[in-house]
Amino acid sequence: ADDPFTRYDAAGIYAQLGETEEALTCLEKAAEARGALTVSRARHDPLLEPLREESRFRALFQEAE
Numbered sequence: 001a002d003d004p005f006t007r008y009d010a011a012g013i014y015a016q017l018g019e020t021e022e023a024l025t026c027l028e029k030a031a032e033a034r035g036a037l038t039v040s041r042a043r044h045d046p047l048l049e050p051l052r053e054e055s056r057f058r059a060l061f062q063e064a065e
Contacts, residue, residue, distance in 0.1 A: 004033040012047030023048075024056045031060050 007030040014023035027048070031038040039060055042048050051057040 004030040004038065008034075008038060008041065011051075012045065015048050015050045018050065020051065020054060023051055024054060027051070027060065028056065031063075035063070 007026040011023045011026035011030065014020075014026060027038065027042065042057075042060060048057070
């Protein structure tokens, strides 16, 4: 299903596979639909650790403030 929860899960999988662009795209689309929830989850999700230094990842938190 193409919903924010599936996109968030896909972002974690892509991040673990080193597919940064795909991970960030999925995460951004999840945030478009469920911004506060996505940001809250992403803040502490160990699967997203490979994305932490990416400017697009950090922008999600700035937009949520």
